[in-house]
Amino acid sequence: MIEIAENKCDFCGCCVGVCPVNCIEVKEAEISVDHDICIDCDICVYVCPIEVLSQTDPRKSSKAAA
Amino acid sequence: MWKEQKEFDCIVVGGGPAGSTFARVAAEGGLSVLLLEKDRDIGVPVRCGEAVSDAGLRIFHEPDPRWIASTINRIRLIAPNETVVEFDLQQKGYILDRRIFDYDLAEYASSAGAQIVTKAYVDDIIIENDRVVGVKGTHVGERFEKRAKIVVGADGVESRVGRWAGLKTTVKLKNMECGFQKTVTGIDVDEHMFEFYLSKKWAPGGYLWVFPKGKNKANIGVAISGYYAKDGKSAQKFLDEFLAWKYPKASVLTTVVGGIPIDKTVKQMVMDGLMLVGDAAHTVNPVTGGGIVPGMRSGLLAAETAVKALHNGGPARKNLAAYEKEWHKIGGKNHERFYRIKETIFRFTDDDLNRIADGISAVPTDDRSLLKLFSIAVRKKPSLLFDVIRVFAGL
Ligand SMILES: Cc1cc2nc3c(=O)[nH]c(=O)nc-3n(C[C@H](O)[C@H](O)[C@H](O)COP(=O)(O)OP(=O)(O)OC[C@H]3O[C@@H](n4cnc5c(N)ncnc54)[C@H](O)[C@@H]3O)c2cc1C
Numbered sequence: 429m430i431e432i433a434e435n436k437c438d439f440c441g442c443c444v445g446v447c448p449v450n451c452i453e454v455k456e457a458e459i460s461v462d463h464d465i466c467i468d469c470d471i472c473v474y475v476c477p478i479e480v481l482s483q484t485d486p487r488k489s490s491k492a493a494a
Numbered sequence: 495m496w497k498e499q500k501e502f503d504c505i506v507v508g509g510g511p512a513g514s515t516f517a518r519v520a521a522e523g524g525l526s527v528l529l530l531e532k533d534r535d536i537g538v539p540v541r542c543g544e545a546v547s548d549a550g551l552r553i554f555h556e557p558d559p560r561w562i563a564s565t566i567n568r569i570r571l572i573a574p575n576e577t578v579v580e581f582d583l584q585q586k587g588y589i590l591d592r593r594i595f596d597y598d599l600a601e602y603a604s605s606a607g608a609q610i611v612t613k614a615y616v617d618d619i620i621i622e623n624d625r626v627v628g629v630k631g632t633h634v635g636e637r638f639e640k641r642a643k644i645v646v647g648a649d650g651v652e653s654r655v656g657r658w659a660g661l662k663t664t665v666k667l668k669n670m671e672c673g674f675q676k677t678v679t680g681i682d683v684d685e686h687m688f689e690f691y692l693s694k695k696w697a698p699g700g701y702l703w704v705f706p707k708g709k710n711k712a713n714i715g716v717a718i719s720g721y722y723a724k725d726g727k728s729a730q731k732f733l734d735e736f737l738a739w740k741y742p743k744a745s746v747l748t749t750v751v752g753g754i755p756i757d758k759t760v761k762q763m764v765m766d767g768l769m770l771v772g773d774a775a776h777t778v779n780p781v782t783g784g785g786i787v788p789g790m791r792s793g794l795l796a797a798e799t800a801v802k803a804l805h806n807g808g809p810a811r812k813n814l815a816a817y818e819k820e821w822h823k824i825g826g827k828n829h830e831r832f833y834r835i836k837e838t839i840f841r842f843t844d845d846d847l848n849r850i851a852d853g854i855s856a857v858p859t860d861d862r863s864l865l866k867l868f869s870i871a872v873r874k875k876p877s878l879l880f881d882v883i884r885v886f887a888g889l
Contacts, residue, residue, distance in 0.1 A: 440541060441652025442672060442753030445665045446720065450657050455615055456533050471667050475720045477674040477729035477751050 429484045430461050430472065437480045443472035496609045497638075502528045503804055505629055505642035506608075507616045507655050509536045509600055511786050512772025513648030515554065515793030516800075517603035517610070523801030527608035528640060529600070530631065532615040537596025541752030542786070543675060543713050545688065545705050548586035550787035554794070561595040562588045563707035567686050573851030574693035574844035587688060589705045589713065590786075599790075614638075619645055619658045619768075625809075626659055626767035643809045644800050646769050648793065651753045653774030661762055663774065668721035668840075669757035671700050671783055674729035675715025676737065677707070678744035685709045694844050696736055698722035700783070714741070717754055717783055719840070756780040758833050763821065764814035769796045777821075780829070780836040788829075795820045 441454045451465035452472060459480075461472075473481045504520050506513045509531030517529045533539075544563070551557050566587035570580045604610050613634050620628035620639065628641035647655030656663040683689075689704035696702040699719025706712045716733045723729065730751075737744060757776045763769065771777070772789030779788055799817035800809075807813045 438539075438749075438751035440751040440753060441650065442670065442751070444652035444654065445753050445755060446667055446670050448664055450654060450664075453617075454652055456613070471720070474667065474724040475670050475672050475753060477672040477753070479728045479730070 429463060430466055430468065430470075431482050431484045432459055432461065433480050433482070434459060436478060438478060440477070442475050442477060443481060446471050446475050496528055496611055496640075499526075499528075499609075499640075501628075501641040502526045503642065504528070504644045504646055504800060505530065505640055506646040506648050507629065508648035508650055508653075508772070508774070509533075509596070509610065509612070510648060510650055510772060510789065511596060511599055512774070512777070512789035512793040513646065514596065514599035514603045515790040516646055516648060516771055516797045517608040518599070518606045519794050519797035520800050521603060521606035521608040523797065523805075525801060525804060527603070528642070529603060529608055529610045530614040530616055530629070531610070531612045534613050536600045536610070536612060537593045539750070540592045540596075540748070541673075541750055542592050543703055543705050543715050543783075544590040544592050544707075545703075545784065546588055546590060546786050548588065550784075551588065553787070554790055557588065558598065561590050561598070563591050564589045564685050566688050566706075568684070569688045570690070571851065572689065572691045572693075573847050574695055575848045575851070577848065577851040577855050579851050579854045580687075583688070589707050591707075592786075616649075616655070619655060621659065624766060626765065642767075643804055644767055644769060644814070646771060646796065646800075647774045648771045650773045651755050653770070656760070656768070656770045656774060659765060659768050661760065661765065661768075661770065663760050663770065663776070665753075665755040665757050665776070666720075667724070668699070668719055669755060669780075670720040671717035671754040671756055672720060672723050672729040673715060673717040673750070673752045673754055673783075674733050675713055675750040676733065676744075676746045677711065677713050677748040677750070678737070678741060678746055679711040680743055680745045681710060681712060681741045683709065683712050691736075692847055694722075697732060699840055702733070702736060711747070713750075714744075715750065754778055754783045754785065756783060756833075756836060759821065759829055763792075763796075763818045764811055766811045767809045769800065769814055769817060771796045777829075780833045781839070791824070792821055795824070 444452045451462040503525035504527045506529040517527045521527045616629045616631040618630040683706045685706045691702040699722045700717035702716040771792040777788040777792045778785035796817045803813035
């Protein structure tokens with residue numbers, strides 16, 4: 429599952445731009461992921477310039493695997 | 495006033511340079527325009543290195559001294575082995591203060607008659623009979639629904655407006671530049687110089703920039719391709735390592751986070767009742783990452799088309815398609831060429847870059863005409879360097 433360190437987030441929307449299923453929403457100072465739609469592709473985890481997003485399931489996360 | 499009005503000619507989602515330019519030109523053309531911006535403040539937070547060329551800016555406005563933090567006339571490219579290639583920009587460039595610039599663009603739109611509303615977050619569009627006819631959202635905790643003949647997605651890199659309508663605007667991982675910048679002070683920089691560090695070490699799949707805002711202050715930032723970000727080192731880490739090495743005593747005034755879509759412009763920029771402009775349509779120059787001027791240009795072209803369409807015919811796709819054509823004619827061909835150049839640079843190894851830089855640095859500085867550089871670049875094979883420099887110079 430994608431986890432968000434919300435207190436770290438700058439709400440820049442970089443993750444929204446790459447999300448293939450459009451499941452991330454970023455408001456002025458709020459971010460949320462719709463886990464029902466999310467496919468755990470981890471692309472948002474990669475692009476985040478400040479490492480706000482992470483994958484909690486180690487089998488799925490290539491970062492955790494590396 | 496906007497609260498009472500149920501319908502507008504155009505509703506613009508997003509108050510960046512693209513949205514404000516669209517709103518101004520459409521209002522000047524006699525259309526009723528509502529611009530909705532989710533943030534409380536137009537132009538803030540700034541997510542930009544703030545570099546533009548004088549020529550680019552002048553397409554739209556006489557540069558106002560209040561916008562300009564510094565004027566640039568030279569450019570320096572730093573190779574991985576720290577070989578420095580420096581030459582005159584054959585035209586002027588600026589580092590803007592976008593807080594003031596974006597404010598003014600919105601004010602121009604407002605003076606032309608557009609209504610601008612901040613703290614207005616759009617979370618859906620209204621579709622009827624396969625046509626986009628309005629937007630839904632929240633303004634300071636209160637739901638609203640507004641109808642428009644044309645909805646304009648000017649909602650930046652995070653654009654969802656096009657996607658809600660079924661357009662393909664998702665940015666490919668490798669074409670998302672992950673950006674991180676600090677505006678720092680307490681450093682010593684050449685206040686008239688653009689500096690670019692090109693190296694996998696500092697910025698894989700992108701570059702690192704030092705854009706001065708005076709003698710002791712600069713926007714120092716990095717953009718790395720999502721393709722490399724995948725390896726697990728974030729843009730922030732790259733920049734912090736650079737700052738620790740080069741400017742360990744710098745004080746940080748502002749931190750900027752943001753993505754830059756350097757994808758091809760989206761194939762379909764319009765549909766019935768909908769137009770996309772700026773980052774939302776991927777208008778950024780894929781080599782330089784410069785998106786201010788291309789975004790404004792797309793806003794201008796789209797608005798001119800909207801004015802014509804609504805005075806004569808209506809908002810059907812066939813009437814709005816002139817914008818798409820015009821964009822591909824003016825910016826598009828260059829844009830595709832820039833995209834190909836970007837793809838090639840992407841494949842350069844640090845050794846390639848070193849070789850090119852060494853070749854050029856052998857030429858005396860006062861003899862560094864673009865033609866001369868061109869011939870060297872050709873001899874060193876990646877003839878693209880010439881293009882690269884030209885593109886950078888024009889930002
Ligand atoms: C780190 C970095 C450095 C850069 N450096 C440069 C540079 O030096 N030179 C240059 O030319 N370009 C640069 N760019 C690119 C440039 O900033 C953008 O291309 C430009 O701002 C695009 O303008 P725009 O109007 O399309 O979008 P934006 O300026 O991003 O504006 C979009 C607006 O839409 C709003 N919005 C989004 N969603 C909604 C919604 N649902 N409801 C309401 N409002 C919404 C946002 O809050 C935002 O204000 C840089 C970008 C980054 C991230």
